[in-house]
Amino acid sequence: MPINSALRAAIEEAGWTLAQTSSAVNTVGAENGLRLYYDRTSISHWLSGTVPRKDALPCAVEAFARRLARPMSPQSLGWPDTGIVLSDLWAGEVLMRLTQIGRDDMLDRRTVLTTGVYSLAALAVPAAPSPRQIPSGAEAAQRIRETTRHLAQLDDLYGGGAARSTVAAYLTHDVVPMLRVARGPARAEMFSAAADCAYLAAWMAADDMRSALAQQYYVQAVRLADEAGDPIARGRLLRSLALQALELGHTTEALDIADAAVTAIRRGCPARTQAWILGMRAEALAAANRGPEARTVMRSAERLLEAADSPPEYQWTGSYRRESWQHQAGTLLASLGDLAEAEGHLAASVATRQPIERRTRALIGTRLARVQYRRGDRDAATQTLGRLRDDIASVTSARIDHELAAFPHELVPARPSRERPTLR
Structure with missing residues (x-):
C-alpha cells in the first residue's frame, strides 16, 4: 500500500507522536460513546494506507480539527470520501x-x-442578532x-x-x-x-x-x-451548552460560552435566571482553577436568588431554586477540593428535592456519595447510596451510571443491567 503522505503531514503539523495521535482519536471516541483502543501500531497501519473503520473515521477527523484549529475532512487526511459530512x-x-x-x-x-x-x-x-421586541x-x-x-x-x-x-x-x-x-x-x-x-x-x-x-x-x-x-432564552440555552462542554472536560470552551450566556442576559433578565446562569459561570471558573473568582460569582448568584420573585408557572428552564444553587455550590466546592463544605451543600440539595425529581435526586445523591467517599467516609457513602436505591433503580440515565462507576462494585445498589458509557 502507498504511504499516506497527507496523514503524515498532519501528524507532523500537530506535533504528535504516534501514541499521542491514537490517544487523541480515542478521546474523541469516548466523548461519543465509542470504546476505541487505537495505539501507535494502529496509526502506523493508517500511515501505510489502511483506512480507519467507518465509525472511527469522524473521530479521527475531529481530533485533527481540534489540534490544528481548522476544518478538516477525510480527504485532507488522505482518506477517501466516505459520504461523511461534518457540517457547521x-x-x-x-x-x-x-x-x-x-x-x-x-x-x-x-x-x-x-x-x-x-x-x-x-x-x-456566533454573536446574537440585533435585539427586537418580542410580540405577545x-x-x-x-x-x-x-x-x-x-x-x-x-x-x-x-x-x-x-x-x-x-x-x-x-x-x-x-x-x-x-x-x-x-x-x-x-x-x-x-x-x-x-x-x-x-x-x-x-x-x-x-x-x-x-x-x-x-x-x-x-x-x-x-x-x-x-x-x-429572545436574548434571555439564548442565555439559558448557552448556559446548558456550557455545562455540557464542562462535563466533557472542555474547560476553556465552557467558560467562553458561559461568558456569552451572561452577555445575552444583560438587559431585562429576571433575577432568578441571572442567578442560574451566573452559577454556571462560577462552576466553569472553578474548573479553570480560578477559585476566588468562582466563589465571588457564586455568592452573587446566591444574592440574586434570594431577591428573586416567583417564576411564571409555565417556566421550567431557568426556574432556579435554593436546592439548585446548593447543588451548584457543592459541585463547585468539590472541584476546588473543599470537600467538607461541598458535602453540606450537596446533602442540603438532596434533602429538599420534590418527590417527582427522581432523576435529579439520584444524580445529586450519587455526587454527594462520591464526595463522602473521597473524604474517606465509606460508611456515609454507602448509606447515601442505600437511601437512593429506589431512585437509582427507576431511572435510565447514563450520567448516573457514570457517577456510579467511580465506586467499588459492592457499594453500588443493584439496578437493571445497562452498558456504561466511556468518558475520558
Whole structure:
C-alpha cells in the first residue's frame, strides 16, 4: 500500500507522536460513546494506507480539527470520501436541521455516521442578532410550553434515556410544522417556546450521554431563540451548552460560552435566571482553577436568588431554586477540593428535592456519595447510596451510571443491567 503522505503531514503539523495521535482519536471516541483502543501500531497501519473503520473515521477527523484549529475532512487526511459530512451546526435552515436531528433520534441511529461527533468547532458561538421586541404569544405557543413542561416531568421521573423519542417525535411531527406556518405576532413566541422544547431534547440526550446528539439539539435550540429575538432564552440555552462542554472536560470552551450566556442576559433578565446562569459561570471558573473568582460569582448568584420573585408557572428552564444553587455550590466546592463544605451543600440539595425529581435526586445523591467517599467516609457513602436505591433503580440515565462507576462494585445498589458509557 502507498504511504499516506497527507496523514503524515498532519501528524507532523500537530506535533504528535504516534501514541499521542491514537490517544487523541480515542478521546474523541469516548466523548461519543465509542470504546476505541487505537495505539501507535494502529496509526502506523493508517500511515501505510489502511483506512480507519467507518465509525472511527469522524473521530479521527475531529481530533485533527481540534489540534490544528481548522476544518478538516477525510480527504485532507488522505482518506477517501466516505459520504461523511461534518457540517457547521450553525448553518443551514434551522427547521430543516431540527427535523433531520429529530428523525435520526426517533430511529435511534446511534452511530457517528448519522449523528456526527461532538465538535469543539461548534462551540464557537456566533454573536446574537440585533435585539427586537418580542410580540405577545398565542394559544399555539402556550400549548408547546405546556406539553414541554409535562414531558420534562417524565424526564425527571424516568431519566433522559427513557422518553426522549417521544420528545423527538413531538418536535418533528407537531412543533416544526406549526413553526413553518407561523405568521404574525405569535410567530416569535412560538419559536421561543420551541427553543425550550429543543432544549429538553438536548438535556435528555446529554443525560443519556449521547454527546453529539445533545450538542446538535442545543445549537438548534439557540438558533430558534435567536429567530424569536429572545436574548434571555439564548442565555439559558448557552448556559446548558456550557455545562455540557464542562462535563466533557472542555474547560476553556465552557467558560467562553458561559461568558456569552451572561452577555445575552444583560438587559431585562429576571433575577432568578441571572442567578442560574451566573452559577454556571462560577462552576466553569472553578474548573479553570480560578477559585476566588468562582466563589465571588457564586455568592452573587446566591444574592440574586434570594431577591428573586416567583417564576411564571409555565417556566421550567431557568426556574432556579435554593436546592439548585446548593447543588451548584457543592459541585463547585468539590472541584476546588473543599470537600467538607461541598458535602453540606450537596446533602442540603438532596434533602429538599420534590418527590417527582427522581432523576435529579439520584444524580445529586450519587455526587454527594462520591464526595463522602473521597473524604474517606465509606460508611456515609454507602448509606447515601442505600437511601437512593429506589431512585437509582427507576431511572435510565447514563450520567448516573457514570457517577456510579467511580465506586467499588459492592457499594453500588443493584439496578437493571445497562452498558456504561466511556468518558475520558
